[in-house]
Amino acid sequence: MERNSHFTSSSFRSLLSGIRYQHLVAGLCGGVASTLVTHPFDLIKLRFAVQDGAVTDQRPKYQGLTHAFRTIYRQDGILGLYRGSSANVVGAGLSWGFYFFFYNAFKFQAQDGNLKRQLSPLMHMLLASCAGVLTLSLTNPIWVIKTRLCLPDTESVPSHMRYKGLRDGLWKLYKYEGIRGLYKGYIPGLVGTSHGTIQFVVYEELKKTYCNYQSIPITAQLGPLTYIAMAATSKAVAASVTYPYQVIRARLQDQEQKYSGVISTIKRTWRNEGYKGFYKGLKPNLIKVVPATCITFVVYEYMSKLLLQQ
Template identity: 55%
Template sequence: MNPAAAVAGAQSAAVVPSASASATTASKAAQPARPLLRHVHYENLVAGMAGGVLSTLALHPLDLVKIRFAVNDGLALRPRYNGILHCLATIWKHEGLRGLYLGVTPNMWGAGASWGLYFFFYNAIKAYKTEDKVESLGATEHLVSAAEAGVMTLCITNPIWVTKTRLVLQYEAGIDSSKRQYQGMFDALIKIYKYEGIRGLYKGFVPGLFGTSHGALQFMAYEELKSKYNRYRNRPSDLKLSTLEYISMAALSKIFAVSATYPYQVVRARLQDQHNKYSGVVDVIQRTWRKEGVHGFYKGIVPNIIRVTPACCITFVVYEKVSQTLLGFKKND
C-alpha cells in the first residue's frame, strides 16, 4: 500500500468528524438564545394592581374594623365596640367618613403593590416550572410557587403594611387632628425610619413570612378548584371561566386560606401597633394566650372574612379580565 495514500486517507478521515462537529456547533449557535425574562409579563403586574386598588377602595372600612378588633387586648385607651355594625356606626359618628378611611392610602399602595407583585412573580415562577413540561403543575408545585412569590412580595411591601396599621390605629385622629402622631403615609414612613430605623419598618415581618402560607394555600386551592372544575365539566384544564365561576373559585379558596392562617394576622397587627410593646413574636403569642386564650388569636376574623371574601372576588375577577385583555392585545400585535 502506498504510504502517501494511507496518510492522505487518514487525513481525509480526520477531516470528516471535524467538519461534522463544526456543523453541530454551528447549528447550536444558530439556535436563538432564550431571553432571560421570557416569562415576565408586565400585564400580570398591572392587572393585579388594578384588582387590589379597586377592592381596597370598596372595602377599606371593614379592614379598619378588623385591625381594631385584632389589637383589642384590653388596654384602657382603646375604644369599646360591641360588634361590626356598632364599630362602623361609632367611627362614623365620632370621626365621619374620614375616620372610616384612615390608612386608606398605604392600604391602596400596599394592596395594589402586593397583588400586582404577587401575580407578577407567581405567573413568572409558574411559567418557568411548566416550561418543557407536558403535564400541568400539581397542588404541591402551585403551593411552592405561591409561597416563593409571597416571600418576594413581602420583602418589598412590609414597610407599607406597617404604616397602614399605624394610621388605622390613630383612634383620636378623626376628632382632633392635632393628636395625630402621623399625618399620612409618607410622614409615617419617615418618622418610623427616623425613630425606629429599618427594624421599625419591618416589624411583623416574621409572622408575615408565616403569612405567605395564606397566599400559598389560597393560590393552590384556586388553581386546583379551577382545574378540577374544568375536568368535571369535561373541558381543558386551562380553559377560561365565566365571571361567576371566577367569583365562586376565589371565594371558596379565600375562606379556606383565612380559616387556616388567621392567627398570624393578629400576631402581626399587634407587633405593628404603636400602643403596645412586645419583644417579639413569641412574646405576642405568650401574652395573647395567657390573657385571652384561643379566642384572642381569632379576634376580628368575622369582619375579616366579610371583607376579604368580596375583596378577593373583586381582585381575582378584575385580574383575570384585565390580564386576558392586555395579553390578548399583546398577542395580536
C-alpha cells in the same frame, strides 16, 4: 466552560421570556378595586385585633361589628371609616400586583413555557410560597404604616410619631425606628405567606378540576360567577386557617401596646385572652376578604387576558 456559559444565558433568556408586565398591572388593578370597596372592614378588623384588654389602652372599645361602625361614624364621619385607606390601596395594589407577577413568572418556568401544562398541588404550593416571600419583603414597610394609620391616635403616642399619610409615615418610621421599624411584624408575615399559598393552591386546584370536568384547556376564560365561586372558596379556607398570624402581626406593629417579639406576643395573648384572642376581628375580616378576593380575581383574570391578547 462555553457550554455552561451558553446554558446560563439560555436559562436567563428563558426566565425573561416568562415575565409579563400584564400580570403586574392586572393584579394591581384588582387589588386597588377591591380595597377601595372593602377598606372599612379592614380598618375595623385591625382595631379588634389590637384590642387586647390592657388597662393602659386609651382607644375606644367595640362591642361588636355594628357598634364599631356606629362609633367610628359618629366620632369621625364617613372619612373615619377610610382612615389609612391610601396606604391600604397602595399596599394591596402592589402586593397583588407583585404576587401575580412573581407567581406567573415562576409558573411559566415550571411549565417550560407550555401554558396548557397542568402542575401538581405541591408545585403550586412552592410557587405561591416563593411569590409570597418576595412580595412581603417588598411591601412590609407599607403594611406597618397602614396598620398605624388605621388605629386612632392616643396621648401615649408622641406627636412626632403620628403620621399624616403614607409618605410621611415611611419617613418617620425609618427616621425614628430604622430598618427594624420598617420590618416590624415581618416574621409572622412570613408565616402568613402560608395564607396566600393555601389560597392559590385551592384556587388553582378548583380551576384545574373544573376545566378537566368541562374538557376545556386550563387557559380558557371562564365566566365571572365561576371565578367568584372559586375565589370565595379559596379565600374563606385560607383566612380561617391562618388568621391568628394577622392578630400577632397587628399587635407587633401597633405603637400603643409594646410587644417584645413573636413568642412573647403569643404567650401574652394566650395568657390574657385564651384562644379567642387569636381570632379577634375574624368576622369583619371574612366579610372583607371574601368579596375583596372575588373582586380582585375577577378583575385580574379579565384584565390579564385582555392585556395579553393585545
